[in-house]
Amino acid sequence: MKYYSSKTIFFISIFAIFFTACKNENSSNNQEILIPQENIKVRIPKFDGKAAKEFIAKQVSFGTRVTGSKGHQECKNWLTSQFKSLGAEVIEQNFTTTTFNNVKLNATNIIARFNPNVQERIILSAHYDTRPFAEKDPNPMRQSDPILGADDAGSGVGVLLEIAKLLQRNPIPMGVDIVLFDAEDYGDSENNNPESWGLGSQFWSKNPHLKRKNVKYGILLDMVGAKDAKFYKEGYSINYAKALTNKIWKLASYMKKDDFFINSIGGAITDDHYFVMMKDFKMPMIDIINMPSENFGFGSHWHTHGDNMEVIDIKTLEAVGQVVTAVVYKESNKEFL
Numbered sequence: 497m498k499y500y501s502s503k504t505i506f507f508i509s510i511f512a513i514f515f516t517a518c519k520n521e522n523s524s525n526n527q528e529i530l531i532p533q534e535n536i537k538v539r540i541p542k543f544d545g546k547a548a549k550e551f552i553a554k555q556v557s558f559g560t561r562v563t564g565s566k567g568h569q570e571c572k573n574w575l576t577s578q579f580k581s582l583g584a585e586v587i588e589q590n591f592t593t594t595t596f597n598n599v600k601l602n603a604t605n606i607i608a609r610f611n612p613n614v615q616e617r618i619i620l621s622a623h624y625d626t627r628p629f630a631e632k633d634p635n636p637m638r639q640s641d642p643i644l645g646a647d648d649a650g651s652g653v654g655v656l657l658e659i660a661k662l663l664q665r666n667p668i669p670m671g672v673d674i675v676l677f678d679a680e681d682y683g684d685s686e687n688n689n690p691e692s693w694g695l696g697s698q699f700w701s702k703n704p705h706l707k708r709k710n711v712k713y714g715i716l717l718d719m720v721g722a723k724d725a726k727f728y729k730e731g732y733s734i735n736y737a738k739a740l741t742n743k744i745w746k747l748a749s750y751m752k753k754d755d756f757f758i759n760s761i762g763g764a765i766t767d768d769h770y771f772v773m774m775k776d777f778k779m780p781m782i783d784i785i786n787m788p789s790e791n792f793g794f795g796s797h798w799h800t801h802g803d804n805m806e807v808i809d810i811k812t813l814e815a816v817g818q819v820v821t822a823v824v825y826k827e828s829n830k831e832f833l
């Protein structure tokens with residue numbers, strides 16, 4: 497994805513928070529999160545960062561996963577079978593697309609549906625393809641090689657697989673669609689060419705598998721696994737899905753995850769949510785994406801061969817995974833947005 501514009505600093509209101517561990521009759525790994533200001537208690541399953549990391553390692557074990565490559569095909573098959581084994585109804589949305597440099601791709605968006613017959617739904621999303629180039633790599637000899645993409649692709653998918661597992665073990669009445677977009681990261685990094693990115697989300701936005709009126713909102717995860725990640729309120733998210741963005745960051749603060757979820761506005765990113773929100777489907781969708789510093793975009797491993805398992809940190813996965821899990825379970829309880 498591509499990075500734009502600057503940041504504005506906001507002041508933070510800090511709220512008190514209480515966590516109480518609780519033994520659920522059905523599952524001993526549930527947390528009960530008490531939010532005093534809202535005067536409610538919601539039982540939220542505990543998100544396992546170690547398991548999410550294992551899901552990332554499995555993707556990386558297929559090697560680079562550029563759309564159309566062998567690693568991509570193998571990873572796609574594995575993802576489909578994983579989601580099926582976790583109780584989802586899976587749609588493989590096949591499409592052809594042409595990249596900015598005239599490569600024709602056969603691509604597939606993977607859609608995993610939980611409670612497919614329920615009308616009221618939210619979407620959780622990530623891209624699963626990896627970048628065909630390493631244009632930011634310090635070694636110029638290796639800049640035209642594809643990257644492993646542990647963080648850039650692997651991490652968002654890993655978190656969503658773990659959430660899928662929680663949905664299977666702790667069912668909810670609401671419908672959840674996990675949408676893994678393909679061909680996000682085949683974009684043109686040299687020219688201002690936003691439409692060259694997010695090819696899978698552009699296709700999906702024009703050809704959605706469900707009706708717009710049945711989806712309340714979407715959450716996109718991209719690069720959510722690196723050590724010391726910082727998630728600022730991304731520019732398009734705060735401008736076009738303001739209430740949702742502020743609610744999620746406030747919840748993260750209640751949950752003491754504000755070392756990761758920074759209460760301040762970051763740059764606007766042309767990522768999959770941009771096409772879903774601004775183009776055809778026009779659904780509020782926020783992007784949780786690591787922007788570790790104002791001056792260095794997405795961190796030193798971004799689009800380099802340094803994006804491997806060594807950058808992945810369980811604490812970051814747990815922060816993102818636990819907050820998104822809380823959103824899902826609170827929303828299903830009609831206690832979120």
Ligand SMILES: [Zn+2]
Nearest residue numbers: 497627648681
């Ligand atoms: Zn990327």
